[in-house]
Amino acid sequence: MGKRYRTGDQALVREINLSIILNCLRETSPLSRAQLAEITGLNKTTVSSLVRELIARQFVREIGFDSSGGGRPAVLLELNPGAGRIIGMEIGVDFILAILTDFKAQILWRHREDTDQVEGQEAILAKAFDIVRQALAVGESTHSPFLGIGVGVPGLVDVSSGTLLFAPNLKWCDVPLRELFSEEFNLPVFVDNDANVAALGERYFGAAQGSKDFIYLSAGVGLGGGIVLNGQLYRGIGGYAGEIGHMTVMSDGERCNCGNRGCWETLVSQTAVVNRVRKAVEAGNASLVVQLVEGQLERISIPIIVEAAKEGDEVARQALEETGVYLGIGIANLINAFNPELVIFGGVVSLASDYLLPAIEKTIEERSLAWPRRMARVMASSYGPDACVMGGVALVLHDILSRPALIT
Numbered sequence: 001m002g003k004r005y006r007t008g009d010q011a012l013v014r015e016i017n018l019s020i021i022l023n024c025l026r027e028t029s030p031l032s033r034a035q036l037a038e039i040t041g042l043n044k045t046t047v048s049s050l051v052r053e054l055i056a057r058q059f060v061r062e063i064g065f066d067s068s069g070g071g072r073p074a075v076l077l078e079l080n081p082g083a084g085r086i087i088g089m090e091i092g093v094d095f096i097l098a099i100l101t102d103f104k105a106q107i108l109w110r111h112r113e114d115t116d117q118v119e120g121q122e123a124i125l126a127k128a129f130d131i132v133r134q135a136l137a138v139g140e141s142t143h144s145p146f147l148g149i150g151v152g153v154p155g156l157v158d159v160s161s162g163t164l165l166f167a168p169n170l171k172w173c174d175v176p177l178r179e180l181f182s183e184e185f186n187l188p189v190f191v192d193n194d195a196n197v198a199a200l201g202e203r204y205f206g207a208a209q210g211s212k213d214f215i216y217l218s219a220g221v222g223l224g225g226g227i228v229l230n231g232q233l234y235r236g237i238g239g240y241a242g243e244i245g246h247m248t249v250m251s252d253g254e255r256c257n258c259g260n261r262g263c264w265e266t267l268v269s270q271t272a273v274v275n276r277v278r279k280a281v282e283a284g285n286a287s288l289v290v291q292l293v294e295g296q297l298e299r300i301s302i303p304i305i306v307e308a309a310k311e312g313d314e315v316a317r318q319a320l321e322e323t324g325v326y327l328g329i330g331i332a333n334l335i336n337a338f339n340p341e342l343v344i345f346g347g348v349v350s351l352a353s354d355y356l357l358p359a360i361e362k363t364i365e366e367r368s369l370a371w372p373r374r375m376a377r378v379m380a381s382s383y384g385p386d387a388c389v390m391g392g393v394a395l396v397l398h399d400i401l402s403r404p405a406l407i408t
């Protein structure tokens with residue numbers, strides 16, 4: 001009777017070991033079999049057998065010899081870029097961004113399209129599907145299989161069903177995104193909150209590699225947050241944790257799309273920054289921004305404000321400094337509450353990080369407790385606006401790397 005269980009255990013152990021080898025090679029490559037044995041603590045025979053299986057299944061490839069150590073040169077291994085193609089997508093409030101990557105997450109194709117929330121859900125999803133079709137067409141010529149689609153969306157997501165429950169800035173409710181995408185494309189689909197996805201992207205490929213306790217902030221149309229504690233995304237009891245953009249920062253502040261007043265995001269979103277510049281201009285202050293948008297104030301955007309700030313424009317710099325103070329206030333609260341190692345600042349507003357960070361740092365210095373503050377670094381995202389799509393790729397990879405034997 002015991003045999004049945006032992007067989008199961010062995011298969012499970014092999015599955016776990018395959019996963020460990022793949023993750024090692026994802027984090028560091030190239031590596032030799034001997035180095036893999038040393039890092040994992042598995043014996044060399046086991047490593048050789050696991051690597052043989054991974055090579056046969058095309059997840060791993062040999063890429064020449066390491067002759068640096070003297071003695072017989074060791075064959076080096078890395079993830080096989082041709083093992084498959086992955087699509088990462090972000091459905092933002094006013095854009096859709098998608099990338100197609102190989103199995104090593106190297107970007108092969110990139111596409112961005114502006115959208116407007118007033119177009120409506122059906123039209124925006126039709127655009128998203130069309131972009132996936134374009135990615136599939138590009139990827140088809142490479143003759144390697146499609147492994148999945150990872151999608152980040154700006155709202156609350158039920159991750160187990162892949163349903164977008166509520167996106168205040170898109171005004172969408174209960175959209176079964178995973179179901180819709182997988183019916184259309186017959187591929188594994190993963191859906192999560194955009195900031196959670198971006199946090200995963202930073203952890204897999206970016207600024208948070210090797211960091212176990214960090215907070216990712218994404219400031220764009222809204223302000224999203226992904227909280228990683230002890231190496232795991234913190235989701236809370238219902239999966240909705242991380243909505244730090246809706247912390248009340250000003251009791252009688254502006255109305256937020258969530259219905260509350262004075263939410264943090266009403267003070268630091270791209271709209272908040274643009275409005276600061278606009279108000280200063282309308283109050284009669286001279287600014288280079290006006291020339292850059294040829295007098296059309298509705299064209300003011302973060303890149304335009306950054307361009308003006310680079311030229312020393314006082315209005316632009318002042319608006320960014322004020323934004324930095326409000327960012328700093330919220331970040332100081334997060335540092336006190338979570339004692340993170342890193343706070344990574346991303347989204348389109350982070351394009352202005354050179355002008356925001358001094359005010360952020362100064363405010364944190366003034367407002368957070370000294371002990372957690374000394375341990376926390378605040379930095380701009382390594383991918384900026386691309387963090388979420390990279391995270392979409394990470395969602396798919398994460399699934400494969402944690403259960404390679406199940407993928408056929």
Ligand SMILES: [Zn+2]
Binds near residue numbers: 245256257
């Ligand atoms: Zn709110």
